[in-house]
Amino acid sequence: MQVKTFTGATSQEVLARIKAEMGPEAVILGNRTYRKNGVVCHEITAGLERQAPGEAGAASGAPSGWGEWHKEWMQIKDQLFALMKPAIQLERLTPRQRVALEYLQREGVSDAVAVDLYKRLLADPGASVLECLCGMVPVKAWGPAQWGQRVHLLVGPFGFGKTSTGLRFALHLRKNEPEARIAFINADCLRGNGRLTLRHWAELSNFTYMEAPDRAGMEQALAAAKNARAVFVDVPGLARGQNLAQWRADMGLDMPETATHLVLSPFCDALQTQEFLRRYQSDGSGSLVWTKLDEAVSFGSIVNVACAAGLPVSALSFGAELKESLAPATEPLIWRLIFKRQIPGQAA
Template identity: 85%
Template sequence: MQVKTFTGATSQEVLTRIKAEMGPEAVILGSRTYRRNGVVCHEITAGLDRDASGSRDREAGAPEGWNQWHKEWMQIKDQLFALMKPAIQLERLTPRQRVALEYLQREGVSDAVAVALYQRLLAEPGASVLECLCGMVPVKAWGLEHWNQRAHLMVGPFGFGKTTTALRFALHLRKTEPEARIAFINADCLRGNGRLILRHWAGLSNFNYMEAPDKETMQQALQAATGCRAVFVDVPGLSRKQNFTQWRAEMGLEALEAATHLVLSPFCDPIQTQAFLSRYKSDGPGSIVWTKLDEAESFGSIVNVACAAGLPVSALSFGAELKESLAPATEPLIWRLIFKRQIPGQAA
């Protein structure tokens, strides 16, 4: 694997360079933000497997030639949507609807989603754009009144903040239920930085902390957390050859009643985001948590992912601090973020 580290003034700038130099198959291995001479710098490490596409197909269990077939299908799909665009008669929309649709496309909303929204607007002439969008982007705010499962599996790629999101979820719960017993089970034991942060904050906040790198220790940890109000499991990031269903089976968690919360950031390109949705797909209840919002330049991908995954948005996360940096999702918060680029908690 070829590994290279990129730095820049913003995460979006760095990701653009990674895509330009290493292509859409590059995998984010880690990221950090630091100050140099008073200037904020963003550093992202990416990796790229240089093996032939045919060997990658066979290693992943896909039929030979899958990558080439998939590439050709994506080209055909783009051409189909290019043909459909002239059929979108914007004059059939009200001026307000037309402005909103054009804005969403500039913000990165995909052609498929734009066509679906256009069709909804035509089918419901009296409806506003927000009314139609609310039917496409479900919301289910974080909080045990909505998420009554005792176990919560925090999943997502490395560097997107799933460990800190688990801590923010727990701190939000502690704020609403001060006496609640909360436990963390760290299954991501190989990454030292996240492990130290989780153990440190668990000790400060009087949360139970356990490590479970394998099936046996996972079962022991779950047994020890039987009396807890909520149990957060920090799932390790998965490679291209893995998926979440396989990981649950390996850890003996197939029968565990749990909610799965996928942590994503809005500056991933569409190909990588689709790969993450497939890799971390879960059959049970789940949600999307959007992180690093303060580093993103646009938020159209929030709409794309909601339509592709069919999962509700549960929370919006921003900033480096653990406290007061997560907001349970609501429709007004999401639409102010997308249309006004207003981060939760900031003044309009």
């Protein structure tokens, strides 16, 4: 088999080169997206079977099972090209749609999401790119009107801002309901820095603060907070092999009136993000919270994760301060962030 790796600014450009150089019989063997000097690059490895003269008559010497394997290989190839081929027919889009689609891919939107968007545009020729994207990235803004659950779990990897997000949520709720009683339960109480920060700000803001390292402690804390308007639980980061559903069951937190908010930053590659979505998957109401936006250089992962998780974006967080550093998500805020790199509250 002849194998060659191609790189380019967009996957459509790379696929077009593969087709031109290797022909329609080429098979996609692998692909990845990476950054080089701040520029998004798409790399696709393709293979092509080259049949030597007289080789056709040597089929009788093929290994056992070759015919079935080759049949399955051809089916996989056809499925791959059925998926990828539409993405290179950009001439079917309007110039504005084509520019938007190519920009999104440069921002890190995955090929699968780009193909989905392309198909939506073809299915509804009168629709704008933003109209189609709104159907792919749901939004449910953080606030008492939208989130009436009493218990809110803040989940996600270490270092992504779970504790800060919980405090920002609580401060936003207090701003809307000044008399609301708010409680914090720290289930991540074995980590010193986060524990001290949460306890310090809870005391300053007149929030009830409790610690619950195990199920018994959680039951006691929930009982003590039974009259609270909202209870925020700071969940520890989970190691490889653990999952949120099991952790909730172990801690007695698998109640239906609980909302789960997955806190992520747009820094991780696709493989790591996929693992986080699997690890922190949970039934019931939930949302995505994007943090550290002021430190990011591209935001295509916001679209990728929303499509993969099926969860609405509830809030956008930025900056080191706790006050005035969280914006309940809206569609205009998200699209200005992605297309203009405009952080909420800042000029483009």
